[in-house]
Amino acid sequence: MIQALPPPPPAIIAPAPERSVGTVGQVRVAAAMTDARVMIDSSFRGASIVLYGAVFNPTDRPADVVVVVRGPDGPVRLVKKTRNMGFWLNSRPVLFEGAPGFYMTASTRPLSDIADFGQLRRLGVGVDHLRINAPQESRTVTRYGVRDVVVSRLGEDYLDYRRAVIRLREAAALYNTDPDGVEFVDAGLFRAEVELPAVAPTGQYFAEVWLFQDGEPVSVSNLTLTVEKVGIERDLYEFAHRRPWSYGVLVVLLAAFMGWAASRLFRRS
Structure with missing residues (x-):
């Protein structure tokens, strides 16, 4: 005996997306x-x-x-x-x-x-x-x-x-x-x-x-x-702006050291 299948459910139609009322x-x-x-x-x-x-x-x-x-x-x-x-x-x-x-x-x-x-x-x-x-x-x-x-x-x-x-x-x-x-x-x-x-x-x-x-x-x-x-540039930038006096002293000391090292190097040569 062949039994009839139930009818398929009705298709669900998705509602169209609504735009914002304000726009x-x-x-x-x-x-x-x-x-x-x-x-x-x-x-x-x-x-x-x-x-x-x-x-x-x-x-x-x-x-x-x-x-x-x-x-x-x-x-x-x-x-x-x-x-x-x-x-x-x-x-x-x-x-x-x-x-x-x-x-x-x-x-x-x-x-x-x-x-x-x-x-x-x-x-x-x-x-x-x-x-x-x-x-x-x-x-x-x-x-x-x-x-x-x-x-x-x-x-x-x-x-x-x-x-x-x-x-x-x-x-x-x-x-x-x-x-x-x-x-x-x-x-x-x-x-x-x-x-x-x-x-x-x-x-x-x-x-x-x-x-x-x-x-x-x-x-x-x-x-x-x-x-x-970013990187070392950011660290130097922040240090120079947060502690300008310390940064200035370090720059002067570094310049003096580089000058002394250069004079010693050229004197030996």
Whole structure:
């Protein structure tokens, strides 16, 4: 006797993955880096890091991507050559406290075509809009009948010194602007390269990936990058900064010993 088999159970259809309610119909950008940490040793000759991401744009309006990478702030000491009685002399040193040690911008097209001057200035995007703290030294004067007006000691020379800071950092490949540095490799997928020179400062780097639409910032993705020394270089660096007096004494003693050893060696020969 042949017994009929029971019918197969109904097929289970997996529900379609749901998108986050907060991102439905929202224009936004998401980004990441190939490396979040860069190790510096004696053989370090620079590094190239790829920053990549995706643009979610449910509208038919085009959008632009701007990448800003800023390194740790540090002081910059400048002197200006002045001619005095036929001699070229160094002026009084000027110290800028808040200049970033590394600054890079990359975009899909020139920044001036993406947003207006005021918008870029408010966001601090671009070398021309880079926030560099002026020296704290100031003086009090009376202008236009108003007493106790505090002005910077640099006065009108501030812009010249600021341009000098940017020019020196650009010559060392620490400041860079690339109007074609962001490339769309597929629909909504983009990439940009962050080139760190061998003289890149150590510390915490901050990357901002801005999405502009119709000249306005509509989304931003924030990333961090750590550049640190490893090996004997890190030990010497930390010792020199934590105990500078001891480090200085050891360096002097080592130099004296090397000089004495060299004199003995050449005297025998």
